[in-house]
Every structure is written in structure tokens, then in C-alpha cells.
Amino acid sequence: MPKVLVSDALSETAVQIFRDRGVEVDFMPKLGKDKAKLLEIIGQYDGLAIRSATKVTADVLAAAPNLKVIGRAGIGVDNVDIPAASKQGVIVMNTPFGNSITTAEHAIAMMFAVARQIPAADASTQAGKWEKSRFMGVEITGKTLGLIGCGNIGAIVASRALGLKMKVLAYDPFLSDERAVELGVTKVELDEALSRADFITLHVPKTEKTANILSRENLAKTKKGVRIVNCARGGLVDEAALAELLQSGHVAGAGFDVFAVEPATENVLFGLDNVVCTPHLGASTTEAQENVALQVAEQMSDYLMTGAVTNSLNMPAVTAEEAKVMGPWIKLAEHLGSFVGQLTDEPVKSVNITYDGVAADMNLKALDCAVLAGFLKPTTPDVNLVSAPVMFKEKGVQISQTKQDKSGVFEGYIKLTVELESRTRTVAGTVFSDGKPRFIQIKGINIDAEVAPYMLYTTNKDVPGVIGSLGMTVGEAGYNIANFTLGRTGNGADAIALIHLDEAVKPELVAKLEGLGKFQLVKPLAFDIA
Known part of the structure; x- marks a missing residue:
């Protein structure tokens, strides 16, 4: 029988949900403020249900070798070290719509x-x-x-x-x-x-x-x-x-x-x-606090008893078997969504995700969610793989999916097409045998670029002198170029550059490049490759 510790003030009704679903539960609503005691006993538990008082730090996680899931009754998870939880294989859930x-x-x-x-x-x-x-x-x-x-x-x-x-x-x-x-x-x-x-x-x-x-x-x-x-x-x-x-x-x-x-x-x-x-009372009603408590108890029980994952902030809704194969592809899907999301500041009319070859045989729902979450992450940091589709639906955006057999040199790829009010943006990527996601096409232009934490994307007309000006301006600004990928549709036609830099791009560099008058778009990009 899985065992859960409730270390903050959840209602008795929420605690009973665990028991009713076959989960052993210890209800210690004041423990969250006693870190020493929490460190002493957390190793006994498979799950930890919290509000905001309990701070789940890296040392708490290190003391919890059996911990499988953390459930936060509420939306904010500032009190949970999510990267440390992910590294340890602990799922972090929240309840994004309860309040x-x-x-x-x-x-x-x-x-x-x-x-x-x-x-x-x-x-x-x-x-x-x-x-x-x-x-x-x-x-x-x-x-x-x-x-x-x-x-x-x-x-x-x-x-x-x-x-x-x-x-x-x-x-x-x-x-x-x-x-x-x-x-x-x-x-x-x-x-x-x-x-x-x-x-x-x-x-x-x-x-x-x-x-x-x-x-x-x-x-x-x-x-x-x-x-x-x-x-x-x-x-x-x-x-x-x-x-x-x-x-x-x-x-x-x-x-x-x-x-x-x-x-x-x-x-x-x-x-x-x-x-x-008022002192941050937005979520402070009896009904809201009860709703999120009941939701987190249900979500954690479902995961511990059946493996179902709901409102996870660091794991897609996939089985353990699928996760072994899909991990790099889920990351690729997030990167594709993030690429377009970072370029977009206008209403989205529709989203189409094409899955080719081996990608078409995977859990496409999870991949869809990863694309959509990646798209929203730059503007909505609290988004997760479950809430992202809901948010798109609320905004009236049409989501479609296309599956096709292997159609090119790659064993499989994912292509994202986003129709905006004034234009359409496309980007495609694949996963190589080393497990690293790569961009293989932007705006219909073929490229080969590994995804990096800090990148600079530019578009221009293919005329002499642009590449030299770009490299010189970036270098003179003190940035080291780790990789430089170019592509074009033809001589004198549309051209793009995707540059991997060793540090984040500051607005001053963007302004200098824009001031050259040679680029249609200069956009700094950031990707979470952890």
C-alpha cells in the first residue's frame, strides 16, 4: 500500500479521499514548518501533499529515496525545487484551475x-x-x-x-x-x-x-x-x-x-x-481551498494506484514503457513549440502538428501537449502539459494533427505549423541517434541545428555582406559563437541564421543588429535543455 504524508493543512475530506482509494496517509498539518522533523521522516513516504508552508528543497528530496509524487494544493509551486524533483524522478503536480x-x-x-x-x-x-x-x-x-x-x-x-x-x-x-x-x-x-x-x-x-x-x-x-x-x-x-x-x-x-x-x-x-x-487574498475562500485540496488528493491517489498522471509540471501523461522511447521526442516537441511561441505576439488561429515516420507511432496526445505547453511557456510560466490544451481551447484555437509514413531522409520528424492573424510560422525537428533534438527546417528552409540554451535567430534577404556583418557585430559585442547555422530558399531570396551563443542575448545586441538595416527579424531565443 503506498503511503502519503500530508504536511500542510488539507481538509479531513481530502485526507479521507486517500484512505478511500487505498492509500495509507499520515496527516501532520503543522509538520511543514518543522524542516528538521520533515527531513527525519520523509524517507518513509511515496507521496507528499502540501500547500505553501512546506518547502520541498533539494535536501528534502535527497532525504526521500522512496518519494514518487509531490502534490501542491494550488497553482504556485515556488516552494518546490522542480529541477531537483525531476532529476530524482519525482512527479510534481499542482491544481491550476481550482481557484x-x-x-x-x-x-x-x-x-x-x-x-x-x-x-x-x-x-x-x-x-x-x-x-x-x-x-x-x-x-x-x-x-x-x-x-x-x-x-x-x-x-x-x-x-x-x-x-x-x-x-x-x-x-x-x-x-x-x-x-x-x-x-x-x-x-x-x-x-x-x-x-x-x-x-x-x-x-x-x-x-x-x-x-x-x-x-x-x-x-x-x-x-x-x-x-x-x-x-x-x-x-x-x-x-x-x-x-x-x-x-x-x-x-x-x-x-x-x-x-x-x-x-x-x-x-x-x-x-x-x-x-x-488586501494581503494576496485572491485564492482565499473556503470553497477554493477545499477544491484544490480535494483535487490534489484525487490526482495523487490516481497516480499512486493506477499510474495516471494529471496536472504534472514535469512529466507528460505517458506510461513508463513509452517514457523510455519518447523522452527525447517530448523535449523536441517542447522546443518546437517554444521556438514559435517566442516569435509570436499576435492571436493564434490554428495549430497543426505533423508526425512523420517513427514519430507517428508514438503517444501523440503527450507530444501534442508538449508542443502546446512549449508554445505557451514563454508567456505563461505556470503552464503544464495538461493545462496547455485547455488554455488553447479557451482561446478558441483550432488544434489539428497529421500522421504520415516516412517521407524523407529522416526516420521520423515533427513539424509545427501555426497560423496567425497576419502570417503562418513553421518549424520542424527530429531526434538523432544520440538522443539530442535538432531543428531541421524553419520557414520551409532546410537547416541542421542542435537546440542550445541561448540562440539568436535572424531573417534577411540573401545578399552579400549580411553574414559578415552579423558575425562581426555579435563578436564585437563580446559574444562567443558556439555554432552558426545558415539556410536560404535561393540566391537573393529569403535567408535565415540560427546562432548558438554561450550566453543570453541582451537587448543592446538586438538593437545594434536591427540598426544595421539588413535584417527583417532579430530574435533572441532561450531553451530549457535540461
Whole structure:
């Protein structure tokens, strides 16, 4: 009988799920804060169920030779060393959708609180004052809501806002026209959302592309009197710039549940009369906490008793036999998706994945999921092999699959074709006998490039002097070129270069290359090859 340790506060109902499914369970809800005791006993267990208090570090994992699965009741896994778990063969699961409604409702609640100054009015009234004229609010009905991000949570907020008779604008580079119509929102660019919205709510993860998305410059583009709510992630808004605009009256109010630095014991927004703050309560409801606890118990039990893998962050849904053969191909699929995902900043209409030769005989569902997860990873770090297809479905993207017999010099390959609103991107790859994934075609141009952690991709017209300028500029900037792969469709036609560098490309190099006027595209790429 497998044995699970619950080291954080899960409900008795969740604990009973383990027992009902034939799993022995030890419920020690305060153990997560006692690392010494955890290290002492963790070696006895096949599974570890946690919330946020337990820190699963590399030394905890090293003390757990029998551990097979870690289940996090919730979405965030910052308290789990996932690379160390993967190296040790431990599956890490989370519950990515258990608190979506709760977080969306908190955003709506914050919007009401800001609109009617409820916290300040409550404090004033309970202090024995009767300042009725001081707390003049605004109606929600008829106002325009600008959503920054319209994924799972953003879509729920849109639904609630429409029920309140608001007009909803949505900025999301991956939102398709069809999905926007289905939701009843108007898809717009960021500048239009900023200039038209009476209320702005954020519903995006913090990534390189979204960090400081409401910068000082973008905040200045907002409509005078706007109210801003952030229940997504800290670091999406320039808090100092927002504080200045709140004090000047350009921004009428703000509601923040998340902050750039947490725990937020002090912040530039604190103390302002027109700001409502809460201590990261987005997922803090009885229902949400119960939902994620029940889900993690079910997922862990299924894996330990039947081998089924759900919402895994570091393992595809494949059998042990398949994993031996498919491991390198799953990595290739992720790299292909990541390649196109890093180049894409516009809505996706459709995705087609072609499997040729030996690849066509594998577990294609797992490979599909790996492609889609790889595509979303640059913008949605929390995505996994299970949640990625759901996210594509929510955005109304058509996913198709093509299988074919061996059709070329390779024993098998995978080709990804992504149709965007303005163009189509294609990339293909294979796995050589050494088990290393390689890119073999980009934009229909044949190449042979091993996937590396840091790469630079450029496109240009095939004319004399481009390669020399590229190599010289990269070298003069202090970068060492480990490998340099070129391809073209013909003399004077389209050409590409894929360069393997020893370090990550900085924006200064991109700017220098773009300034040469010789390239149609200069794009730094990063790949997880672990």
C-alpha cells in the first residue's frame, strides 16, 4: 500500500479521499514548518501533499529515496525545487484551475470597493463619524472595463462584468476573434484599452513580456479618472508611478491584492485615501481551498494506484514503457513549440502538428501537449502539459494533427505549423541517434541545428555582406559563437541564421543588429535543455 504524508493543512475530506482509494496517509498539518522533523521522516513516504508552508528543497528530496509524487494544493509551486524533483524522478503536480472563480470574484469585489470607497467609509462610520458627503462613488453599470489578459480568470471576470451591464474591452495577444465573440468582449490593442477604459483589471502572469506592463508610460495613456485593479501578480504595475497619478487625481482609485515585494509590510501605495489593499487574498475562500485540496488528493491517489498522471509540471501523461522511447521526442516537441511561441505576439488561429515516420507511432496526445505547453511557456510560466490544451481551447484555437509514413531522409520528424492573424510560422525537428533534438527546417528552409540554451535567430534577404556583418557585430559585442547555422530558399531570396551563443542575448545586441538595416527579424531565443 503506498503511503502519503500530508504536511500542510488539507481538509479531513481530502485526507479521507486517500484512505478511500487505498492509500495509507499520515496527516501532520503543522509538520511543514518543522524542516528538521520533515527531513527525519520523509524517507518513509511515496507521496507528499502540501500547500505553501512546506518547502520541498533539494535536501528534502535527497532525504526521500522512496518519494514518487509531490502534490501542491494550488497553482504556485515556488516552494518546490522542480529541477531537483525531476532529476530524482519525482512527479510534481499542482491544481491550476481550482481557484479561478475565487480570484475572479476578488477582482470584481475590489472593483466595487474602489468604486464606492467602501473600506474608508466603513472605517469612518465605525469611528463615530457620519461623512456621507465625503464618500461620493461612481456606478459600475454602463462603464467600460478594460481587461489586460483574457484567459481562464479574465474570461470569468468578463462574464461577471457583462452581467453588471458593463462594456468589456479585452487586450490579449492570444485571444482569437472567435473566442472574443463567444465571450461577448471587444478585442482591442493595449493602447486602446488604456485610453477607453473606466476600470482596468489585470489577469496575466508575470513574464518578460508582461512585467511592468502598466509602466509609467502606459499609465500616462489611461483615461483621466480611471480605476485600476490588480489581483494577478505583483510587478505588473509601476507602483511608484501609479502612486503619483493617484495623488494628482489622474487615476481616481486603485485596488491591489498583489505587490512587487511580498509580504508587503510597506509600500508606496499604502496610506493613500483612494487605494484599497488586501494581503494576496485572491485564492482565499473556503470553497477554493477545499477544491484544490480535494483535487490534489484525487490526482495523487490516481497516480499512486493506477499510474495516471494529471496536472504534472514535469512529466507528460505517458506510461513508463513509452517514457523510455519518447523522452527525447517530448523535449523536441517542447522546443518546437517554444521556438514559435517566442516569435509570436499576435492571436493564434490554428495549430497543426505533423508526425512523420517513427514519430507517428508514438503517444501523440503527450507530444501534442508538449508542443502546446512549449508554445505557451514563454508567456505563461505556470503552464503544464495538461493545462496547455485547455488554455488553447479557451482561446478558441483550432488544434489539428497529421500522421504520415516516412517521407524523407529522416526516420521520423515533427513539424509545427501555426497560423496567425497576419502570417503562418513553421518549424520542424527530429531526434538523432544520440538522443539530442535538432531543428531541421524553419520557414520551409532546410537547416541542421542542435537546440542550445541561448540562440539568436535572424531573417534577411540573401545578399552579400549580411553574414559578415552579423558575425562581426555579435563578436564585437563580446559574444562567443558556439555554432552558426545558415539556410536560404535561393540566391537573393529569403535567408535565415540560427546562432548558438554561450550566453543570453541582451537587448543592446538586438538593437545594434536591427540598426544595421539588413535584417527583417532579430530574435533572441532561450531553451530549457535540461
